[in-house]
Amino acid sequence: MTVKPAVLITGASTGIGAVYADRFAKRGHDLVLVARDKARMDSLAARLREETGVSVDVLQADLTDAGDLARIESRVRDDASIGILVNNAGMSGTGTFLEQAPDAVSQVINLNITALARLTSAITPRLVQAGTGSIINVASVVGLAPELQMTVYGATKAFVLFLSQGLNIELGAKGLYVQAVLPAATRTEIWERSGKRIEDLPAVMEVDDLVDAALVGFDRRETVTIPPLPDEDQWKALEAARLAMLPNFRQVLPAARYRNGV
Ligand SMILES: NC(=O)c1ccc[n+]([C@@H]2O[C@H](COP(=O)([O-])OP(=O)(O)OC[C@H]3O[C@@H](n4cnc5c(N)ncnc54)[C@H](OP(=O)(O)O)[C@@H]3O)[C@@H](O)[C@H]2O)c1
Structure with missing residues (x-):
């Protein structure tokens, strides 16, 4: 019997991460849970060990803290069981944006971009060396929608989408599979943590x-999974429009509309 790879999940103390932990444990994967709230992760770990028999390791870490992040980077770099x-x-x-001080902007970037990119960078060479491995990056539909006026957050999620697409193109042939998951509004604590009332949301x-829908996309090896989007042809049309532009970027001269006297 092949041994299933262990799964390291960041933000596993609650919300989407805690449900990923539940689902991967039920699929028979050992887990490494990472977040700041150790008590919550310990209680989730105890339930999952009891219900599924998998082994669950709990690592308390603030991923915006450079020392804590380095510890988790070492774990994903060195622990060959994590696939x-x-x-x-x-x-x-x-x-x-006007209400967010520069330190608040940095905090969002440190967690949503820096920690995610550094962990990805730490694990990828080992997965490529092994010729197999997966990364699930939780982005957001906000990364496609500046109209929603969550500008810094959306910009970080646009980064996550781009990073995921780029890694598939660069390293997919070497056995790395990267999935970007784009949820829309989902019932978790993120709303109250950011001072918003979930009751005010239209859906x-x-x-x-x-998470169950995102895992269907994972099993299908989708690069981009948008669980709330009813018509996937809309995403395909957006991608087709972007790809159609690419050859047109190869020009010696600026476009006619930018040339003097035209
Ligand atoms: N819910 C939505 O509507 C929605 C929509 C689109 C995308 N998303 C994305 O989905 C992902 C999960 O969000 P969620 O909705 O499940 O939010 P959540 O309920 O607030 O959970 C966030 C998780 O991240 C952990 N976390 C927060 N700050 C951390 C830090 N500095 N260091 C380490 N862990 C930290 C939290 O644990 P501790 O507090 O214990 O550290 C918690 O486990 C996020 O990337 C979010 O942007 C959510």
């Missing part, structure tokens, strides 16, 4: 439904 990384920890920040997906 799946779920980069899920994230925050949306409070307030509008909210339940977190179990979101």
Whole structure:
């Protein structure tokens, strides 16, 4: 029997990450849970060990702290049993751009971009060397929608989408599979953490439904999974429009509309 790879999940103490932990344990994968709230992870770990028999390791870490992040980087770099990384920890920040001080902007970038990119960078050479391995990056539909006015948060999620697409193109042939998951509003604590009332949202997906749908996309090896999007042809049309532009970027002269006298 082949041994299933262990799964390291960031932001596993609650919300989407805790449901990923539940689902991967039920699929028979050992787990490494990472977040700040150790008590919550210990209680989730105890339940999952009891219910599924998998082994669960709990690592307390603030991923915006360079020392803590380095510890988790070492774990994903050196622990050959970890074959799946779920980069899920994230925050949306409070307030509008004008209300966010530079330190608050940095905090969102440190968690949503720096920690995610550094963990990805730490694990990828080992997965490529092994010729197999997966990374699930939890992005957001906000990364496609500046209209939603969650500008810094959306910009970080656009980074996550691009990084995921780029890694598939660069390293897919070497056995690395990267999935970007783009949830829309989902019932978790992220809303109250960012000072918003979930009751004010027009539609909210339940977190179990979101993760189960994302895992269907994972099993199908989708590069981009948008659980709330009813018509996947809309995403395909956007990608086709982007790809159609690429050859047109190869020009010696600026476009006629930018040339003097035209
Ligand atoms: N819920 C939504 O509507 C929605 C929509 C689109 C995308 N997403 C994305 O989904 C992912 C999960 O969010 P969620 O909705 O499940 O949010 P959540 O319920 O607030 O959970 C966030 C998780 O990240 C952990 N975390 C937060 N700050 C951390 C830090 N500095 N260091 C380490 N861990 C940290 C939290 O644990 P501790 O507090 O214990 O550290 C928690 O486990 C995020 O990337 C989010 O952007 C969510």
